[in-house]
Amino acid sequence: MSDREDQLVGEFPLIPKQERAQLKRDLLLKSGHELFILKGYEHTTAKEIAAHAGVATGTFYRYFSDKRQLLMSLLEDRIEMFMPPEPKWGVSDPETTLAGLLESHDKRLKEMGLQRLLPELVAKDAEFAQVLASGKRKIFTRILSGIKLANDKGLTWTDLDLNTVTWSLMTLAEHTPEKMKQCGIQTDYHEVAKVICRLIFPPEVIIKLRTCGTADEEENDI
Template sequence: MSDREEQLVGEFPLIPKQERAQIKRDLLLKSGHELFVSRGFEHTTAKEIAAHAGVATGTFYRYFSDKRQLLMSLLEDQIEMLMPPEPKWGVSDPESTLASLLESHDERLKEIGLQRLLPELLAKDTEFAEVLAAGKRKIFTRILSGLKRAYDNDLTWNDLDLNTVTWSVMILAEHAHEKMKHCGNQTDYREVAKVMCRIIFPPEVMKQLRTNGTVTKEE
């Protein structure tokens, strides 16, 4: 493997305007996606991506400076999909709503497949690691903001630190799909949602949410 392939460098490429060029670029993106998922980033080369797409290696470098640039193009529109789902509080039957969000997130991860590359990328590519970390910080801020509103409406435990609660919720949301790997049995997202809701809501609030749909603070 050449030094060019070894280094994870490169900027986002310009998207070609000609239809024929766009078709070739799309073929390379599809080929790269398939090979990255099946072989991993490290064991895939630009030459192999080009061959799998049915084009010359020189054609690959017409559209991408290296395999990292191709991968970043794949991830550019999918970073949000790789992020843990953002829960919704103060809704009717929050357990079912949250379980549905977690299941949908798991299905998206399986469909994309690129999450398998994350440990390899995070270890090598500081720029990508920062992009991912920035995305998580945004979600953390949004979840914390939602929990603060729930707190103001007397929906949450009043003796728990909301930053710690937010962190706990994100950890569960982000890693729920890995339960099989650690525990040996399939993830039951309803059970995960139940744990998350127990962290957030006192029992009487859960009862009111199920009965009335919402709970608001009396003025």
């Protein structure tokens, strides 16, 4: 059992070993996933999850202590999927590379669907909010480390605070999926990546990275 499971999931009433029992548990997970997205966490009950799965309410409590445990089981090992993607700076075209990462991240979030529950969960579940914040701090530290390496190589702006740059980068990347809703136009991932890269690199450095090609990528491996 992972540390995260210890924190968020807790001990299950029953760990299914037989295939039939595992199928029932999987049905409950699928049912909970669908209802949480459709109705929201607060307005979904264990009884509704069981009914939607086609099983008795008592069956629900054979596998999960409550709806929170079911939700945290859905989120288990997926916390990092909610984190903004970690850019790769030591490449010949950082803008295109980052645009691809942003688009893939947005696609994963849409496929999972549960990102809509995050504001509700963070507001109501202090333990989950703490784990999510811890995950963001780890991503922040890794991104900052990469930017510092780029700075050591003379690739970044010299007059900007790197902590502020990292925070700005993460904020933009994290809210990229919301751009279409707020602006009313389709998200152009390359335009977002361009803005982020301009926070890191002066224009002449971006041109240099593009023209140097893969020959310098090993040297700039950050």
